Amino acid sequence: MLTLTSLRETPLHRLPAGWKLAALAAASLWLFTLQSGAALGVTICATGAVYLWLGRDIAARGIALLRPLWPFLAVLGLWHLWIGDMAAGIFLAGRMLCAVALANLVTMTTQLEALIAVLTRLLAPTARIGLQPQVLALSVALVIRFTPVLMDKTAQLMQAWRARGGGRANWRIVLPVALIALDDADHVADALRARGGIVPQNGLRPE
Amino acid sequence: MEKNVTYIALFAALIAVLGLVPQITLATGVPITAQSLGVMLCGTVLGARRGALAVLLFVALVALGLPLLSGGRGGLGVFASPTVGFVLGFPVAAFVTGWIVEKWRGQIGLVASVAAFVGGVLVLYAFGITGMAIVLGKSWPAASVLVAAYIPGDLIKTVLAGLITQGLARLRPHAVLSRA
Numbered sequence: 001m002l003t004l005t006s007l008r009e010t011p012l013h014r015l016p017a018g019w020k021l022a023a024l025a026a027a028s029l030w031l032f033t034l035q036s037g038a039a040l041g042v043t044i045c046a047t048g049a050v051y052l053w054l055g056r057d058i059a060a061r062g063i064a065l066l067r068p069l070w071p072f073l074a075v076l077g078l079w080h081l082w083i084g085d086m087a088a089g090i091f092l093a094g095r096m097l098c099a100v101a102l103a104n105l106v107t108m109t110t111q112l113e114a115l116i117a118v119l120t121r122l123l124a125p126t127a128r129i130g131l132q133p134q135v136l137a138l139s140v141a142l143v144i145r146f147t148p149v150l151m152d153k154t155a156q157l158m159q160a161w162r163a164r165g166g167g168r169a170n171w172r173i174v175l176p177v178a179l180i181a182l183d184d185a186d187h188v189a190d191a192l193r194a195r196g197g198i199v200p201q202n203g204l205r206p207e
Numbered sequence: 208m209e210k211n212v213t214y215i216a217l218f219a220a221l222i223a224v225l226g227l228v229p230q231i232t233l234a235t236g237v238p239i240t241a242q243s244l245g246v247m248l249c250g251t252v253l254g255a256r257r258g259a260l261a262v263l264l265f266v267a268l269v270a271l272g273l274p275l276l277s278g279g280r281g282g283l284g285v286f287a288s289p290t291v292g293f294v295l296g297f298p299v300a301a302f303v304t305g306w307i308v309e310k311w312r313g314q315i316g317l318v319a320s321v322a323a324f325v326g327g328v329l330v331l332y333a334f335g336i337t338g339m340a341i342v343l344g345k346s347w348p349a350a351s352v353l354v355a356a357y358i359p360g361d362l363i364k365t366v367l368a369g370l371i372t373q374g375l376a377r378l379r380p381h382a383v384l385s386r387a
Contacts, residue, residue: 004272004282028287068280072289075353076343092344099287107272107282115271135212139264140271142216143223147275150217150224158228171367173228174241175374178221178248182375182382185217189210198208 004107006061010054012109017118020106031099037091044098050105058108065104066097073097116140135198146184153180211257214384218249218261219268226277240277243331243361246297247323247368250304252375254385259302266297292338293331300331308372308385315376315386320369327368328361 006013012020027043034040051059073093080089120133127133154177158169192198222245249258265275274281276294285294304326311318332354340350376383 004274024283065282065284068278069288072343079345079349088344096287096289096342100284103283103285103287107284110272112271112273119267119271139212139216139219140268142213143219143264143268144273146217147220147223150220151227154224154228169228171241171244174225174244174248174367175371177224178252178371178375179378181217181221182214182252182379185210185213186382188217189213192209192213198212 003112004065004104005111006058006108008055008057010058010109012054012105013111015109017110017114018121020110021118024102024106027102028099031095031102037087040091040094040098044094047098047101047105051101054109061108062101062104065108066100069097069100132198138198142188146188150177150181150184153177214253214382215257215261215264218245218253218258219265221245222249222262222265223268223273223275226275227279241364242277243293243297243300243327244364244368244371246301246331247304247327247364248371250301250306250326250385251308251319251322251368251372252383252385253301253305254309254387255302255305257384258305259298262298262301266294269294287342289339289342290335291342293335295338296331296334299334300326302326303330305385312386315383316369316373318369319372320365323365323368324362327365328358331361332358 031040031043034043048059051062076089076093080086116137120137123131123133123136154173157173157176157180161169161173222242225245226240226242228241246262249261252258253261269275269281269285270283272282276285285291304322307322307325308315308318311322332351336347336351336354339345339353340347343350343353345353372383376386381387
């Protein structure tokens with residue numbers, strides 16, 4: 001399945017995922033505590049500089065990823081135009097765009113496998129209360145595998161709907177899609193059991 | 208054990224698929240996606256614990272960078288954007304919805320609708336509006352005005368969640384784990 005990670009390897013790709021996440025947390029905290037416009041301006045310029053340093057393709061992709069935010073920019077603009085405090089509106093908009101851009105930077109330059117590894121490591125202590133890391137890994141793999149499968153089956157249902165002259169599919173398509181999800185879940189559970197099932201680890205950390 | 212894991216994973220996939228199917232435009236002109244309907248169904252069908260875990264799994268995969276949110280959004284940027292409250296509220300919404308369906312043993316369709324309203328609208332909007340108020344630097348009432356346009360669509364979805372849950376309970380009684 002498609003991920004948002006950039007396929008072209010950049011220097012940021014080679015940094016450990018844990019470091020990037022820690023840096024992102026620190027940067028986000030900094031963004032939401034800073035008060036002065038000058039500090040925000042410097043942070044925004046630094047973020048832009050990192051994007052440009054990584055290459056024009058990454059910068060273009062970064063801008064495309066910010067596009068869903070435009071309704072909120074419009075709302076902020078109108079709001080602050082109305083109360084007559086445009087400076088505050090620009091500050092809030094800049095802070096939001098910069099925070100999202102920094103987070104997207106980590107997403108674009110970190111492989112899914114590396115992030116899953118960080119998640120598994122963070123959740124390792126929960127093995128003591130019964131949550132098993134290998135169950136998490138299996139669940140993640142199942143969702144990644146079955147989202148496109150369920151998507152294809154939904155597309156087929158919608159085509160069949162149109163072929164029968166039903167026009168554009170509406171909410172009634174959801175019931176058969178949910179039914180497919182339930183039946184697939186039953187089949188996969190049977191298949192897993194037939195292959196020996198998920199072996200309980202009794203709270204021990206598997207190596 | 209296997210069944211728990213596959214139900215949770217397949218319903219996480221269901222939320223993703225419902226976010227990616229084409230949008231439905233309401234009479235009011237506001238486009239809605241079925242994604243929050245998926246969150247409600249996790250609660251009404253899987254119950255509180257499994258439902259919340261399915262949604263949590265979905266949110267975790269969004270955070271890891273899969274573009275599973277409606278409109279193909281995903282990645283850590285989602286958690287810095289104004290809609291962060293809705294995404295973080297999804298698992299809680301599913302839990303509350305599932306909890307009500309488990310405890311209130313009335314007619315399944317009606318109970319599921321009411322539960323979806325309490326979890327998927329009241330609880331979810333409390334989270335969503337709080338997140339929007341923080342990110343956009345606005346007061347709570349001001350932020351609630353901004354999301355008001357979406358409430359009619361979500362009210363319709365609570366009714367649909369009831370009808371769909373009722374349908375599933377009739378077709379696959381064993382699979383509606385919230386009542387098992």
